[in-house]
Amino acid sequence: MFSGSIPALVTPFRDGAFDAPAFARLVDWQVGEGSKALVPCGTTGESPTLSFDEHYRVIDCCIEAAAGRVPVIAGCGSNDTATAIRHMRHAQAAGADAALIVAPYYNRPTQDGLLAHFKALADASDLPIVVYNVPGRTVTDISAETMCKLAEIPSVVAVKDASGDLARVTIHRAGAGAGFCQLSGNDDLWLPHAAMGGVGCISVTANVAPRLCADFAAACAAGEWSRALGLHDRLFGLHKAMFSDASPGPAKYALSRVHDWFSPEVRLPIIPASAASRAAVDAALAAAGVL
Numbered sequence: 375m376f377s378g379s380i381p382a383l384v385t386p387f388r389d390g391a392f393d394a395p396a397f398a399r400l401v402d403w404q405v406g407e408g409s410k411a412l413v414p415c416g417t418t419g420e421s422p423t424l425s426f427d428e429h430y431r432v433i434d435c436c437i438e439a440a441a442g443r444v445p446v447i448a449g450c451g452s453n454d455t456a457t458a459i460r461h462m463r464h465a466q467a468a469g470a471d472a473a474l475i476v477a478p479y480y481n482r483p484t485q486d487g488l489l490a491h492f493k494a495l496a497d498a499s500d501l502p503i504v505v506y507n508v509p510g511r512t513v514t515d516i517s518a519e520t521m522c523k524l525a526e527i528p529s530v531v532a533v534k535d536a537s538g539d540l541a542r543v544t545i546h547r548a549g550a551g552a553g554f555c556q557l558s559g560n561d562d563l564w565l566p567h568a569a570m571g572g573v574g575c576i577s578v579t580a581n582v583a584p585r586l587c588a589d590f591a592a593a594c595a596a597g598e599w600s601r602a603l604g605l606h607d608r609l610f611g612l613h614k615a616m617f618s619d620a621s622p623g624p625a626k627y628a629l630s631r632v633h634d635w636f637s638p639e640v641r642l643p644i645i646p647a648s649a650a651s652r653a654a655v656d657a658a659l660a661a662a663g664v665l
Contacts, residue, residue: 375502375531375555376445376472377573377595378410379587381580382418384622384629385432387639392428394435396636400581400629401439408588409580412436413474415449417511418578418622423641430464437469447504447576451476455494462499472502474534474576479512485520496529503529504576508536508559518542522549534559534576535567543570561613565606568594578616579609582628583664611658619651620644628655631665 381404386393404412414436415421415429424432433448440446450461450473462473477483478491495503505524509515515537516524522545524530535542536559546556558567558575567575573595580587586609593602616624623640627647630638640646647655659665 376411376447376504376557377555378591379408379580379584380411380413380447380557380574380576381409381584381587382413382416382576382578383436384581384626385415385419385421385424386626386636387641388637390639392424392431393637394431397432397435398439399633399635401436403633404580404584405440405443407584408592409444409584410574410588410591411445411447411471412440413447413449413576416474416506416576417449417476417508418581418625419449420622420641420644421449421451423644426460429461430468433465433470434468445471447472447474449474449476451478451506453478453481455491458491458495459498462495462501466499466501470501472504472531473499474504474506476506476508477512477514477516479514482514485517488514488516488520489523492524492530493527496527500529502531503527504532504534504555504557505530506534506536506559508534510536510538518545518549521546525550525554531555532557536560538563540566540570543567543572547571561616562610564590565594565602568602569599578621578625579612581622581625582616582632582659583609583612583662586662586664608662611661612655612664615651615654615658618654619647623647624651624655627652628659631656631659 532555
């Protein structure tokens with residue numbers, strides 16, 4: 375259902391408020407540079423710091439700016455099932471194509487609890503669901519066995535896997551079927567994930583280098599592994615630099631270097647990228663040929 379380079383969009387702020395004009399420009403640039411779908415209000419979009427009104431305005435702005443040119447996968451996850459349902463209902467009414475749903479964080483549900491959570495979401499909305507497994511942030515890991523059970527729910531169509539366990543690509547293919555869409559959640563593992571059967575990545579780096587990421591995704595899809603390796607090597611420094619400080623500080627700094635209309639402003643508890651992080655980003659941008 376989804377494939378290619380899919381940026382986990384940052385949310386631009388200016389003077390403490392959502393910068394809707396900058397966000398619309400960012401969306402338009404992403405589409406023009408070859409991104410195949412867009413994810414507003416994910417973790418990279420600082421969703422934990424957005425009010426309900428802001429969260430929904432960001433989703434609405436993304437859908438409006440995308441104008442049907444690419445799918446919009448709206449970030450709708452929460453550690454509260456009722457809140458996730460509320461987010462999904464707004465996203466569906468606004469015209470989103472799918473919802474990105476992270477495993478409930480902090481609560482540490484059991485595997486049965488995870489199944490119950492996602493079944494409740496599927497019962498409450500028929501919006502397609504992309505399950506986001508990122509145990510490094512949520513503590514709770516959605517096991518490969520549980521993921522295969524989730525894939526039996528008709529509206530659960532994809533996984534964004536940031537477990538770092540590449541063996542799961544094969545396990546998911548065997549247990550969830552060829553039609554289940556597997557997306558990497560780790561930029562630096564995108565190449566091996568694709569080689570094992572993944573079809574794309576929900577990417578932080580794509581915020582900053584969308585054309586290079588789109589070209590890399592196309593090379594993987596075509597089985598042009600030598601070309602893909604070359605692009606991977608060119609992008610690898612950026613992949614690392616994006617996490618040289620708490621995300622999305624480095625990504626926002628990088629975008630401010632690429633576009634003079636983009637502010638690097640973040641919201642607490644995230645703080646601006648440090649001097650060392652800025653230096654790493656600058657070096658990576660230069661090495662990748664982005665600047």
